[in-house]
Structures are given as C-alpha cells and as structure tokens.
Amino acid sequence: MSELLDIAVISGLIGATMRMATPIIFATLGEILAERSGVLNLGIEGIMLMGAMTGFLVTFSSGSIWTGVVAAALVGMLLGLLMAFLAVDLGLSQHVSGLGITLFSSGLAMFIYRLYVGSPTVPPTIEPFKQIALPVLSKIPLIGPGLFTQYSLTYVAWLLIPLMSILLYKTKLGLKVRTVGENPVVADTVGVNVALTRTLCLVFGGALMGIGGAFLTLAHQNMFLIDVIGGRGWVAIAMVIFGNWDPFKGALGALIFGFLDGLQLRLQGFGIAISFHLFLMIPYLLTIVALISVSRKAAVPGGLLKPYRREEKGG
Amino acid sequence: MIGFRLIKRKPLPAWARVVIPIAAIVATLVLAAIPILIAGGNLWKSYFYLFHGALGTRYNLLETCVKASPLLLTGLAVAFAFRAKFWNIGAEGQLLAGALTATALGVSLDGIPQMILLPIIIGAGFLAGGIWAAIPALLKTKLKVDDVVSTLLLNYVMIHIMGALLFGPLQQPDSSWPRSSAIVEAACYPILMARSRFHLGIPLALMAVLIIWFINSKTTFGYQSRAVGVNARAADFGGINTTKVILWTALISGGLAGLAGVGELCAIQRRLIMDISPGYGYSGIVIAMLGNLHPIGVLFSSLFFSVVIVGAQTMSRMTGVPTYIAEVIQGMALMVMLIFLLFTEYKISRVRKK
Numbered sequence: 046m047s048e049l050l051d052i053a054v055i056s057g058l059i060g061a062t063m064r065m066a067t068p069i070i071f072a073t074l075g076e077i078l079a080e081r082s083g084v085l086n087l088g089i090e091g092i093m094l095m096g097a098m099t100g101f102l103v104t105f106s107s108g109s110i111w112t113g114v115v116a117a118a119l120v121g122m123l124l125g126l127l128m129a130f131l132a133v134d135l136g137l138s139q140h141v142s143g144l145g146i147t148l149f150s151s152g153l154a155m156f157i158y159r160l161y162v163g164s165p166t167v168p169p170t171i172e173p174f175k176q177i178a179l180p181v182l183s184k185i186p187l188i189g190p191g192l193f194t195q196y197s198l199t200y201v202a203w204l205l206i207p208l209m210s211i212l213l214y215k216t217k218l219g220l221k222v223r224t225v226g227e228n229p230v231v232a233d234t235v236g237v238n239v240a241l242t243r244t245l246c247l248v249f250g251g252a253l254m255g256i257g258g259a260f261l262t263l264a265h266q267n268m269f270l271i272d273v274i275g276g277r278g279w280v281a282i283a284m285v286i287f288g289n290w291d292p293f294k295g296a297l298g299a300l301i302f303g304f305l306d307g308l309q310l311r312l313q314g315f316g317i318a319i320s321f322h323l324f325l326m327i328p329y330l331l332t333i334v335a336l337i338s339v340s341r342k343a344a345v346p347g348g349l350l351k352p353y354r355r356e357e358k359g360g
Numbered sequence: 361m362i363g364f365r366l367i368k369r370k371p372l373p374a375w376a377r378v379v380i381p382i383a384a385i386v387a388t389l390v391l392a393a394i395p396i397l398i399a400g401g402n403l404w405k406s407y408f409y410l411f412h413g414a415l416g417t418r419y420n421l422l423e424t425c426v427k428a429s430p431l432l433l434t435g436l437a438v439a440f441a442f443r444a445k446f447w448n449i450g451a452e453g454q455l456l457a458g459a460l461t462a463t464a465l466g467v468s469l470d471g472i473p474q475m476i477l478l479p480i481i482i483g484a485g486f487l488a489g490g491i492w493a494a495i496p497a498l499l500k501t502k503l504k505v506d507d508v509v510s511t512l513l514l515n516y517v518m519i520h521i522m523g524a525l526l527f528g529p530l531q532q533p534d535s536s537w538p539r540s541s542a543i544v545e546a547a548c549y550p551i552l553m554a555r556s557r558f559h560l561g562i563p564l565a566l567m568a569v570l571i572i573w574f575i576n577s578k579t580t581f582g583y584q585s586r587a588v589g590v591n592a593r594a595a596d597f598g599g600i601n602t603t604k605v606i607l608w609t610a611l612i613s614g615g616l617a618g619l620a621g622v623g624e625l626c627a628i629q630r631r632l633i634m635d636i637s638p639g640y641g642y643s644g645i646v647i648a649m650l651g652n653l654h655p656i657g658v659l660f661s662s663l664f665f666s667v668v669i670v671g672a673q674t675m676s677r678m679t680g681v682p683t684y685i686a687e688v689i690q691g692m693a694l695m696v697m698l699i700f701l702l703f704t705e706y707k708i709s710r711v712r713k714k
Binding site for chain 1: 513649685686689702
C-alpha cells in the first residue's frame with residue numbers, strides 16, 4: 046500500500062518537474078539564442094507576460110488554443126524586433142533597453158487584458174491543453190507516466206533542446222551566430238551581417254519567450270493572472286549563465302528549477318506546517334547559489350553587451 | 361542605396377540636458393495617445409483629467425507629493441547605483457526589506473516616545489535595505505555573480521520572506537489575511553499638513569536629494585563611485601578600492617530604497633500588507649534614467665511619474681481607460697528617453713552605401 050503511494054508520488058513529481066520546467070526551457074533557449082549573438086535580452090520577463098496574455102486572450106476569443114500559441118510567438122517576435130531596434134540598430138545600453146521592454150510590455154499586457162476583459166469578479170477561463178500520453182513510452186514503469194504524459198508544448202520544448210544545439214554547433218548559420226556574438230568585428234570582416242544576425246536571433250528568441258509565457262496560461266493554468274510569470278524570465282536569464290550558454294546545460298538548469306518548483310507544490314499538498322512561502326523561495330535561492338558556483342568560470346560570449354557600430358571598428 | 365548611420369557629434373551645450381528630458385516627456389505623451397485612443401478615450405479629455413487629477417485641487421496636488429516620495433527615493437537609489445554601474449534592479453526587494461524591518465519594530469516597540477522611536481525605525485529600515493543590496497554587491501565583487509540577475513532574484517526571495525512572516529510571526533493575531541497588526545502610534549510618520557496625507561517622508565526624501573547631490577559632487581567617495589562607473593579597471597589601476605566603493609554604493613542605494621519602504625509603511629499603510637509596493641522599485645529605474653542619473657533630474661522625473669500615476673486614476677474613472685496606462689507610459693518613457701539620450705551623443709547622417 047505504501048509502496049503504491051510512493052510510486053504515485055514519484056511519478057507525480059516527475060510529471061510536475063517536466064511541466065514546471067517547460068516555460069523555463071522555452072525562455073532559456075530563447076535567451077541563449079539572443080545572448081549567443083551578443084545581445085542580453087532583459088525584456089524576457091515582459092515578453093513572457095505579453096505571450097501569456099496574448100496566448101490567453103486569442104484562445105479565449107478564437108476558441109483555438111494553437112492559434113493562441115502562434116499569436117504569443119508573433120507578439121514575442123515583435124517585441125524581439127523592438128529590442129533589436131533599440132539595442133542593435135541604435136546600439137543603446139542592452140541592460141536598460143531590455144528593462145524598458147519589460148516595463149513597457151508588462152504594462153501593456155495588463156492594459157490590454159483589462160481593456161478586453163474589464164474587472165469581473167471571476168476571471169474568465171479557457172479550455173486548456175490536455176496532457177497526451179505517448180503510446181508505449183508512458184507505460185514504462187515508474188518514470189513512464191510522469192515523463193510521457195505531458196502537454197504537447199512540453200514535448201516541443203524537449204525537441205527544441207537538441208535542435209537548438211544542432212543549430213548553434215553544427216550549422217553554418219550557428220557558426221555565424223556564434224561569431225557575431227564572440228567577435229562582431231571578425232564576423233563583419235568575413236562578410237556576416239552583424240545587425241541582421243542579431244536581429245534575427247532576438248526575433249526568434251522572442252518567439253520562444255512568448256511561447257514559454259503562453260504555456261503558463263494555456264497549459265499550467267487556464268486563466269491570466271498578473272503575476273503569472275513570477276520572475277520565471279529572470280530565472281531563465283540565470284539558467285543561461287548556469288548552463289554556460291549551452292542549450293543542454295541550460296535545460297538541465299531549467300529541469301532542476303522545475304523539480305524544486307514541483308517539489309514545493311507537492312510539499313504544500315502534504316500540508317507540512319511550514320509556510321508555503323518558504324518553499325516558494327527555495328528555487329530562487331538555489332538559482333543564486335547555482336550562479337555563485339558557476340560565475341567565476343563563466344564563458345561569457347565575447348561580444349555580449351557591446352553594441353556594434355561599424356565606424357568604431359578597430360578604433 | 362541611401363542608408364543612415366550614427367555619427368558622433370560634438371558635446372551639446374548644458375541647456376540640452378534640461379531640454380532633452382522635457383522633449384522626451386512630450387514625445388512619450390504623444391506616443392501614449394495610441395493606447396488611449398485604442399481604449400476609446402477622448403484624447404483631450406484624457407490628458408485633461410490626467411493632469412487635473414494630479415494637480416487640479418489642493419488635495420490632489422498633495423497626493424501627488426505623497427506618491428512622489430517613494431518614487432523619488434527609489435529613483436535616487438537606482439540612479440546612485442547605476443552611476444557606479446552597479447546594476448541594482450533590486451530596489452523593490454530593498455524597499456520591502458525596509459518596510460518589513462519598520463513593521464517588526466513598529467509593532468513591538470511600544471512605550472517609546474516618537475522622538476526616539478522614529479529615528480530608530482528610519483535608521484533600521486535604511487540599514488535593512490542597504491544590507492539587502494550589499495549581498496548582490498558582495499556576490500558581484502567577490503564571486504563575479506552578475507548583479508542584474510542576483511538583484512532581480514533577491515526581489516522574489518524578499519517577497520517570499522515577507523509572505524512567510526505575514527502568514528507567520530508577523531500576522532495579525534485575529535486575522536486570516538496576510539497582514540500585520542497596526543504599528544504603534546509613535547511609529548507613524550507625523551502628517552505635516554491638515555486634511556491631507558502630506559507626511560514626514562516627503563521632506564525626508566527631499567533631504568535625500570540634497571545629500572546625494574552633495575555626495576556625488578562634493579566628496580571623494582562620490583568621485584570614486586563615478587570613476588568606478590566610467591571605467592572600473594582604470595579606477596582600480598588608479599588606486600581606488602573598487603570593491604569597497606561598490607559595496608558602499610550598494611549600501612547607500614539599498615538604504616534609500618529601504619527608506620521608501622519605511623515611508624510607505626509608517627505613513628500610508630501603517631501595517632504591512634503583501635502589496636505594499638505597486639512596483640515602486642521598478643519605477644525607480646525609469647525615474648533614474650529620465651532624470652539622467654542626476655539627483656535634481658530624479659526629483660523632477662519622480663514628480664512627473666507621480667503625476668502620471670495619480671492622474672491615471674482620475675483619467676480612468678472619467679474616460680474608462682485602464683489605470684495600467686500609467687505603467688505603459690513608464691515603459692514608453694524609458695525607451696524614448698534612451699533614444700533621446702543617444703542623440704545627445706550621436707547624430708544621424710545619410711550615407712551612400714556601396
């Protein structure tokens with residue numbers, strides 16, 4: 046009897062880990078893409094909130110959940126483009142531009158939501174994604190049900206990790222991205238369009254951030270709450286550093302965060318008499334600890350934070 | 361093909377530093393017309409109520425001052441840190457640290473005269489905010505942990521510390537809500553003007569402007585702090601102890617944000633609640649940038665955003681435009697100001713691309 050319970054608990058915890066890691070994986074991969082091209086995108090938290098809001102409202106009004114996901118990706122791309130205009134074309138401080146995007150899009154997300162929904166006492170809900178049990182795999186004892194009964198977006202996130210790795214390390218395009226991020230002067234000399242490469246990375250990175258945000262309102266929950274992102278964008282920024290700008294290691298960081306987040310939910314469920322706020326704090330604290338452990342040997346892309354203007358070349 | 365390129369321009373005269381933020385505000389208000397129109401608001405009516413709601417009556421004007429005091433303090437906090445390139449995005453958490461400390465003292469220290477209790481609370485709140493900012497400063501200087509990320513993450517840690525305490529030891533005994541008991545009478549900031557909420561925190565914030573101005577322009581530390589911001593390596597080479605400078609910068613920066621928390625607690629809420637700050641710490645970033653990181657600039661930009669935040673309430677009531685327009689305007693203002701600042705250093709020139 047107690048064994049049964051244990052299996053259910055473990056399986057549930059695995060499932061929760063995967064779910065809670067999903068938005069972080071999307072966001073981390075999006076940020077890795079941006080930072081590998083040399084742009085720190087601190088707009089991530091706001092872009093995720095816009096994605097969450099857009100995904101929710103579009104699903105709410107169209108009834109089609111995938112339309113919502115696409116809309117969230119498009120909004121993420123637009124905001125990525127805005128970030129590119131500020132930080133790449135104008136060469137403004139990446140820190141402040143990104144924070145500007147976050148403040149602007151957070152405000153905008155709440156503004157648009159209020160505009161369309163008003164202030165009803167009960168927030169509107171949508172029919173969220175359903176979990177899909179993969180045939181055969183989900184029958185694996187112990188780990189199967191947790192790992193392979195997931196939302197389709199979670200499977201997409203898992204597919205994206207190796208894809209991003211292949212893109213960055215095995216393709217010509219990835220070489221261009223990394224060169225632009227490491228040394229834009231060299232990239233420019235060999236004929237790579239620095240501004241265009243960075244813009245594209247920000248745009249597609251933004252799409253991933255938008256989808257990551259949408260996962261929270263379309264799968265994890267079925268409504269839009271103002272604090273739905275709750276710092277997950279900043280966690281993703283930390284995971285990029287933790288993962289040393291590598292998709293697999295970054296995703297591992299996201300998994301650890303997902304595990305802690307899932308564990309925290311489980312422990313709450315057991316009614317342990319410690320404030321749930323202490324559990325909620327753990328993932329953030331451990332993220333900081335993780336940063337401490339890796340920061341001294343972090344391999345920051347050489348061109349990160351440095352705007353590139355041609356006439357300053359060689360200066 | 362004709363293209364555009366940014367060319368370094370000669371330094372602009374001093375008046376430009378005053379004109380540019382004003383131009384940025386005007387441009388922001390023009391841009392803000394787009395969301396207002398989309399929300400179906402009549403433009404003139406909306407802007408009329410925005411300014412009337414903030415400045416139109418004695419009470420509203422004083423409310424704008426009340427709102428400006430935490431914004432001024434967090435703006436100063438961020439400006440002081442950014443000037444040394446210590447990227448303190450954690451003013452929100454430092455504000456909460458100050459409010460939390462003020463609560464702990466304010467509910468427990470009964471029977472102490474106000475003249476003694478208030479300085480204790482203000483000092484402790486300053487210290488709490490300062491220490492909360494010193495942690496990421498130490499992580500940055502000793503362990504090379506990125507300050508943007510650590511200050512941001514610490515905001516969430518502080519929110520949950522506050523939550524744990526408000527559901528635990530600090531919770532009002534007979535309440536099921538996450539809120540503390542009211543602080544004792546002697547711990548409350550005195551109200552300085554009748555029929556308003558104009559409180560002690562407002563002159564305190566103005567004093568902080570003067571003190572920061574003094575530190576920045578008249579002390580060795582202010583010079584060193586700026587030198588570290590301009591070029592940390594050169595400052596280090598020139599014999600400045602950059603670790604120490606960053607640490608002290610963080611202490612003062614966090615302390616200012618902590619004071620904002622003390623003010624909100626001891627003058628406005630008088631008991632701790634979860635949403636004691638509607639994001640004053642984040643607004644501080646916008647205010648610092650719009651104020652060009654200069655204390656006097658921060659004073660004016662905090663007044664402007666206070667007008668926007670207070671006025672947005674009236675505007676929303678009268679025209680139906682959601683109050684979140686204030687947040688949208690803040691985000692827009694930051695980006696517009698960034699762009700305008702760029703054109704103080706660069707000009708656009710048309711070039712023929714090969």
